[in-house]
Amino acid sequence: MAEVKLMKGNEVIAETAIRCGCDGYFGYPITPQSEVMETLMLRKPWEETGMVVLQAESELAAINMVYGGASCGKKVMTSSSSPGISLKQEGITYIAGAELPCLVVDVMRGGPGLGTIQPSQSDYFQATKGGGHGDYHLIVLAPASVQEMSDFVVLGFELAFKYRNPAMVLADGVIGQMMEKVVLPDYTPRWTDEEIEKISGSWALTGKKKREHHIITSLELEAHRQEVFNEKLQRKYREIEANEVRYEALQCEDADYIFVAYGSTARICQKSIQLAREAGIKVGLLRPITLYPFPYQPISDLCSQVKGFMSVEMSAGQMVEDVRLAVNGKTKVDFYGRMGGVVPTPEEILEALKTKFMI
Amino acid sequence: MTEEIIIAGFGGQGVLSMGKILAYSGIMQDQEVSWMPSYGPEMRGGTANVTVIISDERISSPVLNAFDSAIVLNQQSMDKFEAQVKPGGTLIYDPNGITHHPTRKDINIYQIEGARLAAEGGNPKIFNMIILGAFLKVKPIINLDNLEKGLKKSLPARHHNLIPMNIEAVQTGMKQLVVINQL
DSSP, X not given: OOOOEEEEHHHHHHHXXXXXXXXXXXXXXOTTSTHHHHHHHHHOHHHHTOOEEEEOSSHHHHHHHHHHHHHTTOOEEEEEOHHHHHHTHHHHHHHHHTTOOEEEEEEEBSOSTTXXXXXXXXXXXXXXXXXXXXXXOOEEEOOOSHHHHHHHHHHHHHHHHHHTXXXXXXXXXXXXXXXXXXXXXXXXOOOXXXXXXXXXXXXXXXXXXXXXXXXXXXXXXXXXXXXXXXHHHHHHHHHHHHHOOOEXXXXXXXXXXXXXXXXXXXXXHHXXXXXXXXXXXXXXXXXXXXXXXXXXXXXXXXXXXXXXXXXXXXXXXXXXXXXXXXXXXXXXXXXXXXXXXXXXXXXXXXXXXXXXXTO | OEEEEEEEEETTXXXXXXXXXXXXXXXXXXXXXXXXXXXXXXXXXXXXXEEEEEESSOOOOSSOSSEEEEEEOSHHHHHHHGGGEEEEXXXXXXXXXXXXXXXXXXXXXXXXXXXXXXXXXXXGGGHHHHHHHHHHHHSOOSOHHHHHHHHHHHSXXXXXXGHHHHHHHHHHHHHHOEEEEOO
């Protein structure tokens, strides 16, 4: 059996990247995710697997190094926290526009601006609705445990290459900083040049050799041709929406009320549910695992059975807009959140439910 | 069994590593564990705390507002966490530096003179293990074998020669615990 380790979420991101055959990490330190690069630097994977780890001179440089590596069909990634992810948005939209696979990890902290360094979820809009300019989407995975920090690095790369689209692991300071049990994946060797040719040879910059040259760009000067490209992108997003929705439903079968929450907030809600059920209130949890594509249908399907949904977030109310779209007026939707890096307690979430639904 | 613990004190007292040893020892006896530290400016300013949960079941919230046990190692932490012990719960503290002693009557309260004992033993670094010993005397959720295994896992190999000294400190803590209020 694989060894059970006790590790921080951030350390697990780094360790899994090495093990899953990542070719390169490019980053710039920022709390609360600095342990990602610290762990990589201590582990020296360049001596072991040949993986490149580079502290760039800025977030802008880091994301453009990712752009370059991804253009060559390499498995590359970056990580940061909210203000740093804002700086990376230009690069991210270029990568999405050039249809390149890569992994971006965001360990969110309180905002706006430089904000605080404590946990937050106020970058939901930025992660799921664009962030940079133009009609594009990232595939967004929201881990709620240290184990999922590991699993979603693997899954993020897998989906990124499957759809030639940047994927994001959207975590928060709690999941990044906490330690839990984790079973790490076995080592997968980095792809050889031949494997890259096989997997991404139809588009990647692998050296022209005896074929037509490949062009990686997000620039198109003719509007109609850009629209044709946009339509192609949209078809890809519809395919992702049809195939990749992931969520977890806990104790929803007999629930009168359902919390919708992701990441660490989903964990806190599980404690609130325990307290609620001890008090005779039947509450369940719908945890979106993919924030894009969002689980609209599973939420819609629960509408007829419940008296209401409460979206719980460490934000002023962002995901609640998607919950309202899913519910479409069929039942009551309310919201409870804390901001600025304040983490809600299980007790206050239950109190909010009682107050808002007059239980 | 689920034990929800807050350990709070000054940075440098070994609060976070005590929590890590406790959590790793929990893993050694096949339990679910979580370890959630305070991080950021308060660490640089002096106080440090960590929430450790050890349970037979899947752990829900790693962040808590009420605790089964509080291990309190300075006055700021006493001011904050005495009120957050669940009724019937346990508070263990080192009286060194405490000016306002706990007053609650609905919880178990114990003292352990960790700082004094560590200084007398000539090694301030074993302070946190003395405190941990006192805690395990009151709440025997980890046996000494698993604690030793947990120590091995959480300490780098170059420090494994220090494990017997750490175990001895745990035993000192177990012996020197003083009952203040027992329900």
